[in-house]
Amino acid sequence: MDDGFDEYVQAGLGRWSRVAYLLTGDHHAAEDLLQNALLKLALSWRKARIDAPDAYLRKILYHEHVSRWRRSHHLRNEHLSERMPEHGTGHDLAADAIRRILLRQALEKLTRKQRAVIVLRYFEDLSEPDAAEALGVSIGTVKSQQSRALARLREVAPELHVLVKEPRGARA
Missing domain, CATH: 1.10.1740 (Rna Polymerase Sigma Factor; Chain: A)
Structure with a gap:
């Protein structure tokens, strides 16, 4: 091309x-x-x-x-990668691996729509209107899916607090 x-x-x-x-x-x-x-x-x-x-x-x-x-x-079975991704020097590979495992396990606990919203909003750092446009849904749908996803993650994956800067007890 x-x-x-x-x-x-x-x-x-x-x-x-x-x-x-x-x-x-x-x-x-x-x-x-x-x-x-x-x-x-x-x-x-x-x-x-x-x-x-x-x-x-x-x-x-x-x-x-x-x-x-x-x-x-239906959900399919997840498979682990056969090889580790390459990193430059100075990285804590063990900590990186733990973060990846925690994140993957947490994302698996969400619906596909919730997962898509979380990736768009927090990994790609898109605004709610941009995420809504990318998904072809309303801003309200993005907000509700995000809210449900975050609540679900707090409920089923409390170990994720190690990935955020916010102190664990800061949110009630």
Whole structure:
């Protein structure tokens, strides 16, 4: 593909791979999800390139993720990665691994819509209106899904307090 598509994909592949993994919790499913989303983006690249390629890809990725859930109507088994991701020097690999495991386990306890909202709002740092646009839902839906997801996480994954700067007892 011409017109900058290859460069766009190469520049953002790591970021979009992480987003897909956070949504699916599985490396193979994340690869499939991202591959399908990139294929759909390629088909509309001329228009996406002019408008906003990140917004196009984000919308495709999240819609594809939710659509897969709607089609399957059942949860699949999660599989651990066979190899650790590479890190630069100076990282505490054990602490990073614990954070990844805690986050993955917590995200598994959410519905796909809740998980999508949490990833959009906290990993991608999108505003509520931008998250709503990416998901094709109202701002109220984003707010309610976010509220339910956070309440569910506080209930079923209290160990997540180690991932936030807020003191554990600060929220009642």
